[in-house]
Amino acid sequence: MLQFLQLIASGVAQGCIYGLIALGFVLIYKATETVNFAQGDLMMVGGFLGLTGTLALGLPFWAAFVAALAVMFFFGMALERAVLRPLLGQPAFTVVMATIGVGFLARGLVTMIPEWGTDTHVLPVPYKDEIVQVGGLVLSMEHLVVIAVTALLILGLYLLFKHTRIGIAMQATSQNQLAAFYMGIPVRRINMLIWGISAAVSACAGLLLAPITFVHANMGFIGLKAFPAAVVGGFGSIPGALVGGLIIGIVETLAGFYLPEGFKDIAAYIVVLVMLAVKPNGLFGENLRKKV
Amino acid sequence: MADDVILQLNNVESAYGPVKAIRGVSLKVSQGSIVTVLGANGAGKSTILKTISGIIDPQKGSILYRNEPIQKKDPAWIVRQGIAHVPEGREIFPLLSVRENLIMGAYTRPMGEKAEVEREIEQVYGYFPILKERTGQPAGQLSGGQQQMLAISRALLAKPTIMLLDEPSLGLSPKLTHEIFEIIKRINAERGVTILLVEQNARVALKYADYGYVLEVGRIVMEDPCAVLREKEDVKEFYLGIKDSGVRGTRRWKKKKTWR
Numbered sequence: 001m002l003q004f005l006q007l008i009a010s011g012v013a014q015g016c017i018y019g020l021i022a023l024g025f026v027l028i029y030k031a032t033e034t035v036n037f038a039q040g041d042l043m044m045v046g047g048f049l050g051l052t053g054t055l056a057l058g059l060p061f062w063a064a065f066v067a068a069l070a071v072m073f074f075f076g077m078a079l080e081r082a083v084l085r086p087l088l089g090q091p092a093f094t095v096v097m098a099t100i101g102v103g104f105l106a107r108g109l110v111t112m113i114p115e116w117g118t119d120t121h122v123l124p125v126p127y128k129d130e131i132v133q134v135g136g137l138v139l140s141m142e143h144l145v146v147i148a149v150t151a152l153l154i155l156g157l158y159l160l161f162k163h164t165r166i167g168i169a170m171q172a173t174s175q176n177q178l179a180a181f182y183m184g185i186p187v188r189r190i191n192m193l194i195w196g197i198s199a200a201v202s203a204c205a206g207l208l209l210a211p212i213t214f215v216h217a218n219m220g221f222i223g224l225k226a227f228p229a230a231v232v233g234g235f236g237s238i239p240g241a242l243v244g245g246l247i248i249g250i251v252e253t254l255a256g257f258y259l260p261e262g263f264k265d266i267a268a269y270i271v272v273l274v275m276l277a278v279k280p281n282g283l284f285g286e287n288l289r290k291k292v
Numbered sequence: 293m294a295d296d297v298i299l300q301l302n303n304v305e306s307a308y309g310p311v312k313a314i315r316g317v318s319l320k321v322s323q324g325s326i327v328t329v330l331g332a333n334g335a336g337k338s339t340i341l342k343t344i345s346g347i348i349d350p351q352k353g354s355i356l357y358r359n360e361p362i363q364k365k366d367p368a369w370i371v372r373q374g375i376a377h378v379p380e381g382r383e384i385f386p387l388l389s390v391r392e393n394l395i396m397g398a399y400t401r402p403m404g405e406k407a408e409v410e411r412e413i414e415q416v417y418g419y420f421p422i423l424k425e426r427t428g429q430p431a432g433q434l435s436g437g438q439q440q441m442l443a444i445s446r447a448l449l450a451k452p453t454i455m456l457l458d459e460p461s462l463g464l465s466p467k468l469t470h471e472i473f474e475i476i477k478r479i480n481a482e483r484g485v486t487i488l489l490v491e492q493n494a495r496v497a498l499k500y501a502d503y504g505y506v507l508e509v510g511r512i513v514m515e516d517p518c519a520v521l522r523e524k525e526d527v528k529e530f531y532l533g534i535k536d537s538g539v540r541g542t543r544r545w546k547k548k549k550t551w552r
Contacts, residue, residue, distance in 0.1 A: 165395065172385045172396045179383035181347060184371030184400035184450070
């Protein structure tokens, strides 16, 4: 039993990471109806920025953490402005291809930066190898930090979307872009902000993941597992992205322990297939069809 | 009519790609009046409103608001000048609550007016008490009529000088249509909001408006005070469906519109 709880705890931590990346997908999908396939790569760049902040600039970890989020926020906005906005009005396929291109570009460019390169790096964190004991349960501090920071971030986003005018305007824009134009909401600027937030959220996932795994140019491929998380939750639902992430994280961890080798990596996709067969809209999927 | 014109379109042409939707439309709206543009489906009525509010840029012509040209400006800027648009088919934000929808209507107003906006939300609830009952509900759950009320209220929150109404009667029962038009009339009378109304339902539009234009395939073919328009034979026959025919009746297929 204790072992089971232990696994759940690490599954939840892993799930938070997936959830955060999925959240990045969902934010952009809701706002602009495109899937940003560079989401995982934004996470990777965030991880490297944290690395540079702590090692090269010598900032304290949390300062580097916040700085990396801030840089990624502006990077996301710049990306929207430079790459996505010129494609406004083009078919979704074009936009998706552009994001895939951005992903490749990011992976390629990162390997050319001398300090970053193709190596795997360890992000030094102040809470490395610390352990918290609750009853008989042994929890690693790294996992607890992941869970706590995710919870904080979600709370922050909730307050933003529910209780600020700009947050409500972001929701409004994603629900009915034309009406937002009619109301005089600056739709383009709002989309840019969404990209910024999405990039910062991804970077947050990268910085939380870095101490558990490593920082390297291909760490963004974890995005491929966050994608099922978004689908399970119902693409387009913010709580869904997190719940989906948690489900994928827990299932994956349990599958890795109880099932034969190899199941860990395919568990996420099995969950998605089952979900698509049973409830194609996902757990929290909105049933609002587009009206003509 | 010519005095204190607040909005004036001069020879405006707009197109969707290669398709010309309006071809040289000129019209005037004077302060405090209710002006209607009548026309069938596809005549270009909505395009006129969209061009005024900056959603579509006109290819030719000018739009003067308080004697200043406003064509090709940003829609947000136009809303700030006091032109609010109630779009066709309501276009509410379905997952936001009724209240949040109203707050979005006031988006262009400065943050400092928060208390004032709160007060105005209450005033607007005075016009449409049902919205107050549903204040916390997602707007997508409202009925069609309630959504129309919400769309009008939302536009009012922008504190408009002139309100552009695009087919407020769309999909509503005759009774509800009259209720909504009564309130539009009240808004016009009590708040002095000028109204430019686009309608297919000529009967109700001519009843409530002061001045009317008839639009056909992108051109204004007739204009007059509504009292005059109501009596015109062509309008009666083609827009109101009334015929003063004799015992034998008019042979309809021989009847031609006189304005062509």
